[in-house]
Amino acid sequence: MNFIIIFADDLGYGDLSSFGNPSILTPNLDRMAMEGQKWTNFYVGASVCTPSRAALMTGRLPIRNGMMSSPNRVLYPNSANGLPESEITLAEQLKKAGYKTGMVGKWHLGHKEPYLPTNHGFDSYYGIPYSNDMDITRKLTPGNGYWELWTKLYDQLSIEDFNVPLLRGTEIIERPANQHTISERYTDESIAFIRKNKDHPFFLYLAHNFPHVPLFTNERFKGSSKGGLYGDVVEEMDYQVGRILEALKEEGLDKNTLVVFTSDNGPWLPTEISGGTAGQLRDGKGTTWEGGMREPTIFWAPGNIKPGVITDLGTTMDLFTTFSRIAGQELPKDRELDGYDLSGVLFNKESSPRKEVYYYRERELYAVRLGSFKAHFITKGGYGKVEKLYHEVPLLYNVDQDPSERFNIAEAHPEIIEKIKALVKEHESKMVKMPDMLKDLESGRNVP
Amino acid sequence: MNFIIIFADDLGYGDLSSFGNPSILTPNLDRMAMEGQKWTNFYVGASVCTPSRAALMTGRLPIRNGMMSSPNRVLYPNSANGLPESEITLAEQLKKAGYKTGMVGKWHLGHKEPYLPTNHGFDSYYGIPYSNDMDITRKLTPGNGYWELWTKLYDQLSIEDFNVPLLRGTEIIERPANQHTISERYTDESIAFIRKNKDHPFFLYLAHNFPHVPLFTNERFKGSSKGGLYGDVVEEMDYQVGRILEALKEEGLDKNTLVVFTSDNGPWLPTEISGGTAGQLRDGKGTTWEGGMREPTIFWAPGNIKPGVITDLGTTMDLFTTFSRIAGQELPKDRELDGYDLSGVLFNKESSPRKEVYYYRERELYAVRLGSFKAHFITKGGYGKVEKLYHEVPLLYNVDQDPSERFNIAEAHPEIIEKIKALVKEHESKMVKMPDMLKDLESGRNVP
Numbered sequence: 001m002n003f004i005i006i007f008a009d010d011l012g013y014g015d016l017s018s019f020g021n022p023s024i025l026t027p028n029l030d031r032m033a034m035e036g037q038k039w040t041n042f043y044v045g046a047s048v049c050t051p052s053r054a055a056l057m058t059g060r061l062p063i064r065n066g067m068m069s070s071p072n073r074v075l076y077p078n079s080a081n082g083l084p085e086s087e088i089t090l091a092e093q094l095k096k097a098g099y100k101t102g103m104v105g106k107w108h109l110g111h112k113e114p115y116l117p118t119n120h121g122f123d124s125y126y127g128i129p130y131s132n133d134m135d136i137t138r139k140l141t142p143g144n145g146y147w148e149l150w151t152k153l154y155d156q157l158s159i160e161d162f163n164v165p166l167l168r169g170t171e172i173i174e175r176p177a178n179q180h181t182i183s184e185r186y187t188d189e190s191i192a193f194i195r196k197n198k199d200h201p202f203f204l205y206l207a208h209n210f211p212h213v214p215l216f217t218n219e220r221f222k223g224s225s226k227g228g229l230y231g232d233v234v235e236e237m238d239y240q241v242g243r244i245l246e247a248l249k250e251e252g253l254d255k256n257t258l259v260v261f262t263s264d265n266g267p268w269l270p271t272e273i274s275g276g277t278a279g280q281l282r283d284g285k286g287t288t289w290e291g292g293m294r295e296p297t298i299f300w301a302p303g304n305i306k307p308g309v310i311t312d313l314g315t316t317m318d319l320f321t322t323f324s325r326i327a328g329q330e331l332p333k334d335r336e337l338d339g340y341d342l343s344g345v346l347f348n349k350e351s352s353p354r355k356e357v358y359y360y361r362e363r364e365l366y367a368v369r370l371g372s373f374k375a376h377f378i379t380k381g382g383y384g385k386v387e388k389l390y391h392e393v394p395l396l397y398n399v400d401q402d403p404s405e406r407f408n409i410a411e412a413h414p415e416i417i418e419k420i421k422a423l424v425k426e427h428e429s430k431m432v433k434m435p436d437m438l439k440d441l442e443s444g445r446n447v448p
Numbered sequence: 449m450n451f452i453i454i455f456a457d458d459l460g461y462g463d464l465s466s467f468g469n470p471s472i473l474t475p476n477l478d479r480m481a482m483e484g485q486k487w488t489n490f491y492v493g494a495s496v497c498t499p500s501r502a503a504l505m506t507g508r509l510p511i512r513n514g515m516m517s518s519p520n521r522v523l524y525p526n527s528a529n530g531l532p533e534s535e536i537t538l539a540e541q542l543k544k545a546g547y548k549t550g551m552v553g554k555w556h557l558g559h560k561e562p563y564l565p566t567n568h569g570f571d572s573y574y575g576i577p578y579s580n581d582m583d584i585t586r587k588l589t590p591g592n593g594y595w596e597l598w599t600k601l602y603d604q605l606s607i608e609d610f611n612v613p614l615l616r617g618t619e620i621i622e623r624p625a626n627q628h629t630i631s632e633r634y635t636d637e638s639i640a641f642i643r644k645n646k647d648h649p650f651f652l653y654l655a656h657n658f659p660h661v662p663l664f665t666n667e668r669f670k671g672s673s674k675g676g677l678y679g680d681v682v683e684e685m686d687y688q689v690g691r692i693l694e695a696l697k698e699e700g701l702d703k704n705t706l707v708v709f710t711s712d713n714g715p716w717l718p719t720e721i722s723g724g725t726a727g728q729l730r731d732g733k734g735t736t737w738e739g740g741m742r743e744p745t746i747f748w749a750p751g752n753i754k755p756g757v758i759t760d761l762g763t764t765m766d767l768f769t770t771f772s773r774i775a776g777q778e779l780p781k782d783r784e785l786d787g788y789d790l791s792g793v794l795f796n797k798e799s800s801p802r803k804e805v806y807y808y809r810e811r812e813l814y815a816v817r818l819g820s821f822k823a824h825f826i827t828k829g830g831y832g833k834v835e836k837l838y839h840e841v842p843l844l845y846n847v848d849q850d851p852s853e854r855f856n857i858a859e860a861h862p863e864i865i866e867k868i869k870a871l872v873k874e875h876e877s878k879m880v881k882m883p884d885m886l887k888d889l890e891s892g893r894n895v896p
Contacts, residue, residue, distance in 0.1 A: 013470075014468055014727065014728050017486075017488075017757050018466065019468050020462055020467050020468015020469075020727045020728065021468075021488075021728075022461075022488035022489060022728075022729075022742075022759065022851050023488070023759060023848045023849065023851060025757055025759070027756075027757075030757075034482060038465075040465075040469075040470035040471070041470060226759050226820065226848040226849070227848060227849055228846070228848070228849035230849070231849070272854070272855055273849060273850065273855055277728045277851075277852065278728075279462065279468045279727050279728045280462050280468065280469075280470075280725045280726075280727045280728065281470075294470075308475075309465050309473055309475075309478075311470065311471060311473070311674050372674065398676070400471045400674040400675060400676070401471065401674070401675055401676035401678070401679070401721060402721065403470050403471060403725075404725065406720070407720060407721055
């Protein structure tokens with residue numbers, strides 16, 4: 001069975017029509033959800049870019065592989081490091097099982113040569129090495145600084161305002177990358193990869209730049225949506241996803257290809273009108289509230305996957321484990337993995353083996369979900385002047401009954417807090433944290 | 449063509465799976481949305497029960513028919529009045545076109561005999577005359593008062609705590625109504641009505657009591673949902689809707705019956721865990737924010753309705769106009785109607801003729817939507833200690849791009865405010881308000 005992961009960037013839980021958005025039309029993803037499984041309790045490994053992608057690629061909490069840091073949180077164009085060579089990526093794992101592996105899109109696990117996708121198990125790479133808003137060339141002034149780019153100037157930006165490079169393999173082939181056409185070109189590259197490898201098991205990792213700011217679309221999608229420029233960008237992404245599914249059908253590969261769609265973290269709320277929505281979930285990107293780490297997720301493999309809405313737990317780290325099992329590739333035994341095999345849910349609608357979620361931020365365990373219950377030991381807002389609060393008695397929410405985390409039930413349920421604390425104790429007894437690899441910068445400060 | 453309106457009570461915009469709920473499973477309504485049209489910008493005539501139902505039944509803003517009041521807002525068991533006889537209900541209108549008419553469920557437009565459904569155009573009636581939380585028999589004490597029933601005691605209530613009557617025609621046949629079985633019995637009655645009239649054009653108005661508090665379900669649904677008791681109740685409603693659609697299919701009536709599903713107003717947020725969610729929409733029941741008046745709405749008529757997601761505007765008042773046109777019944781000429789004919793959207797996916805929405809509350813015009821833009825002239829919270837604010841410069845939101853009403857753009861768009869003000873001027877020049885018919889009580893104060 002082939003595998004395709006389509007990864008959006010900063011897409012909010014509530015940004016797709018099938019996940020409740022009233023203004024943005026996403027017919028391709030909606031159909032994908034209807035024909036496949038729509039997962040409503042699916043999490044990422046961190047609420048910002050680099051550690052979330054590290055979790056996806058390694059099947060491990062990013063605290064284990066050095067990709068979780070404070071205060072940098074993500075890799076920057078002046079970062080010295082990247083995902084350690086010692087990590088086994090999903091691409092390397094599937095290569096062992098004989099898969100062809102291709103990566104298209106945003107990597108953000110190290111832009112220096114040793115850390116690029118082609119040195120982490122991918123046969124080919126075409127994409128940008130870090131976020132599309134890095135390398136800003138536009139002059140920022142007080143009152144017209146970084147955040148104003150998205151809240152005020154979002155529809156006046158040009159691709160020349162960002163000196164982001166486009167790579168093929170390890171070579172820069174375009175700079176600045178033309179972000180107007182990049183989603184289309186990512187899709188072209190992906191389809192070419194699919195067609196080239198149609199007679200061979202393959203793994204394709206397509207990580208779109210958008211809807212992370214800056215927002216650019218193909219000319220055809222400009223003004224297409226009632227949801228504004230943000231809506232246009234999401235609607236183009238939906239269209240580009242549709243092209244991938246269409247290509248699979250044309251090549252007769254839809255029956256033996258498992259496609260997963262999700263995003264790296266929740267909406268970047270301080271970008272205001274340039275950001276998405278977490279729907280009814282609380283807060284967004286950067287936080288360990290549900291809006292930061294629960295993502296709209298769809299599994300698709302018509303005829304193989306039992307269609308339906310899945311409210312059980314899953315995470316991006318489970319893909320490493322699940323794909324390995326499906327591909328018949330033994331899991332590495334020399335390291336702790338954080339994934340579960342979800343294939344029973346996908347193919348037989350069994351209940352998910354995952355019962356817990358760990359919400360790490362900046363090298364600390366902020367919150368833990370066990371079944372329906374989530375305990376916050378530390379809370380902190382996403383961006384700007386935010387207070388970090390340590391909760392001696394953790395905040396406790398039933399996030400199934402109260403997904404907006406409105407009603408703290410800690411006082412009524414000390415026994416659940418005790419259970420979660422015991423789980424944490426066991427978790428921490430086995431936790432080996434790798435030193436912070438993101439803190440080393442080659443020069444100066446970063447934006448933002 | 450037959451017509452069925454299924455009306456929920458206090459259902460939030462985000463309470464159905466297809467409208468983004470992560471915990472509550474509503475497979476029947478989701479399938480209905482997929483086979484039909486899912487409307488994401490569909491409004492009610494008021495954000496509380498009685499005036500909203502008056503708007504639905506008459507196709508007119510409730511300010512025109514006396515059913516909009518301050519401070520009572522809705523009818524109570526000690527109210528003296530009801531919907532004036534001079535009003536033409538949708539049932540009377542369709543009767544003129546030869547339809548059989550049946551009403552099942554909560555009426556709330558007057559419980560005294562002259563105001564009951566059978567005196568307002570319905571051939572038959574089976575249901576409760578006002579809200580299921582009225583007639584409280586349980587002793588309320590300070591600290592264990594009205595709101596604590598829903599926030600603290602919600603799963604300890606029994607049907608004997610509410611002395612609500614169940615009527616057939618104009619006779620009380622059960623008191624207190626057994627609310628555990630009432631959704632099932634409403635559906636049984638509805639299906640009996642459908643089968644009885646299968647060879648004749650019919651109009652059925654089925655108004656469920658739930659998910660308005662108190663929450664009761666059939667024993668089979670107790671604990672069925674991850675969404676708690678509220679989720680159980682919504683999942684039972686979904687199941688009961690499925691039974692109606694199934695019966696239509698069995699009788700071969702699905703091809704010539706138009707079914708509309710919506711709710712009377714948004715979620716009752718102060719009931720906390722006993723209430724729903726408006727998803728990303730702001731606030732809820734009682735307010736003129738989007739969460740109060742925009743409802744999850746589905747039109748279904750397989751083979752007749754062009755399936756899809758509709759982001760154009762519609763309101764419950766449009767049903768009077770639309771059904772009349774489809775039934776070939778001329779609209780009354782002696783009064784102002786507030787509806788538009790939506791049949792072009794339903795059958796041909798034309799754009800909606802409706803471009804504006806008036807948000808009235810307590811006899812005043814609080815807000816107006818024109819196209820994507822909504823101006824708030826007055827704002828006020830839903831319940832409790834809430835400040836009423838008159839905005840000299842109205843708050844202005846682009847509710848397509850910003851459905852959560854977060855970013856006031858009044859300063860940047862005075863020209864849009866001028867346009868909306870001109871619309872208001874014209875609207876008010878033709879407005880004849882009927883005196884407040886809800887203010888007259890036969891005794892004492894009401895709860896809440």
